Amino acid sequence: MEAPPTSDALDRLAARGVDLDRLAAAYDSMDEAQVARSYRALEKPASGESYTPPEPDGDYFDIDGLIEEKHRRKMADLRSFMESEVEPIINDYWLRDSTPVDVLREGFRKLDLLTPVYGKDLTSREPNGSVMEGLLTMELARVDVSTATFFGVHSGLAMQSLLVCGSEEQKQEWLPKMRNWDVIGAFGLTEPNVGSAIAGGVTTTARREGDEWVLNGQKKWIGNSTFADLVVIWARDEEDNQVKGFIVRAPENPGYSVEKIRGKVALRAVENGLITLTDCRVPESDRLQNANSFRDVATVLRLTRAGVAWQAVGCAMGAYERSQRYATTRMQFGKPIASFQLIQDKLVHMLGNVTALQSMCLRLSQLQDQGRMTDAQASLAKVYTAARCRDVVALARDLHGGNGILLENHVARYFCDTEAIYSYEGTNEVNSLIVGREVTGISAFV
C-alpha cells in the first residue's frame, strides 16, 4: 500500500491552492490505488514550484575521486577561479578578439598550476603530471576553451618543446620563468601555405652565419604570438635540409613581426597571429640544442595532442552541465523542459559522451605518464573526442532553443570553439589517417 501523504506534502498542495477539503471528499469515493495515483499526479512539478533541480554534475563516474587530495584541492581552486574571475568577463573578450592575459597570468601564477605537472626541478614531468595536466585542461575548457588553449600553447607546446628539445642550460634559463608565468610562450610551426602537410613541407628557412642563424618566412595561426615573450620557431636548415627549432625572444627581435588574425568565429579569445620573419637573427645559443629533425617536432606534438583531447572533454562537460541546468529551470507547457522525454534523452546522450570521453582521456594520460602512449593512441583520442564534442555542443545549442545562439548563455561559444578543436593540432582527417596507418599497416597520406 502507498504511504499516506505527509503533512509537508499536504502543505505544499495547499500552498499551490489545492482545496484539501474538496480533495478529501473526492478521495472518499476512490479506492487506495486511485488515491495514490492522484497524490502522485498532484505532487508532480506541474509549475515547478515544488521541484528542486539537482545540481548538474558532469563528473558522473567520479573521476575526481581518483586523484590525490592535494590535487583535488587544486582542481577545486581552479574551478572557483574560472567561475568567479573568467566566466564573467570571457564573452566580452571573445567579442573583442582578445585574451585576458593579465587576469590569466596572475590567476595561474597564484594557483601555481604548473608545479603538479612539471614538478619543482623541471627536469621531467611529475609521475602523474600528464593526468594532472589533462584534468586541469578539462577544468579550464569546462568554462572556456580559449583559456584552455592559452594554457595549452604555453604549458604544452612551448614548454614541451624546451623540455624535449632544449639543452640543460636552456631548460634552466626558461622553464622556471615559464612555470611561474613570468614568460609566456608560443609555438610557430604552421605556415600560410602549409598546414596538414607540414611534416615534409616547412618552407621557413634558417641560414647559419657564424654564431648566428638568420630566419626568413611566415608562420600562420600562432596562438599567444601577439603578446608572447618567447616563440619557438621551426625552420628548415638551408644546409642539411632538416627542421630545427629556435627560441625567438619575440618583443625585442627586430626581425620578428606579428599581425593579429581577425574575423575568427571560433576561439576568439585566443590571439592567433601571422608571424613574419625577415632576416630574424637568433644566436646559436638560442637554437634548441636537441632538435635535429621533424621527428623531434612530432614528439612534442604527440605529447600535446592529448591536451587537445582533454579540451574537447572539458568543453563537452561544460555544455552538458549548462544544458542540465537550463533544462531543469526553463519552463514550457507549465513544466520544466526536463520533464519531456526527448529532452531527457538529449541530456543522457550528452552525459554518456562526456563520461566516455573522460574515461578514454584518463587512460590515455596514464599511458603518457608511463611513457607508453603512441602517436596513434593520441590521435585516436583527438579524433574521437573532437567528434563527440561536436555532437554534445550541437545538442546543447539546440536544447537552449533560441537562447542557445545568445553568447550570454555560453553554449554558443562552446559550439563555435569546438570547430577549432576539430581542426587544430592536426585536423580530424589527418589524425584519423595516423590511426588508420597504424591499424592497417598502410599509409593513406599520399
Ligand SMILES: Cc1cc2nc3c(=O)[nH]c(=O)nc-3n(C[C@H](O)[C@H](O)[C@H](O)COP(=O)(O)OP(=O)(O)OC[C@H]3O[C@@H](n4cnc5c(N)ncnc54)[C@H](O)[C@@H]3O)c2cc1C
Ligand atoms: C584556432 C587555431 C589555432 C592554431 N594554433 C596554432 C599554433 O599555435 N601553432 C601552430 O603552429 N599552428 C596552429 N594552428 C594551425 C593548425 O595546426 C592547422 O590549422 C592544422 O594543422 C590544419 O592545417 P590547415 O588549416 O592548413 O588545413 P589544410 O591542411 O589546408 O587542410 C584542409 C582540409 O584538407 C584536409 N586534408 C589535408 N590533407 C589531407 C589528406 N592527406 N587526406 C585527407 N584530408 C586531408 C584537412 O583534413 C582539412 O579538412 C592553429 C589553427 C587554428 C585554427
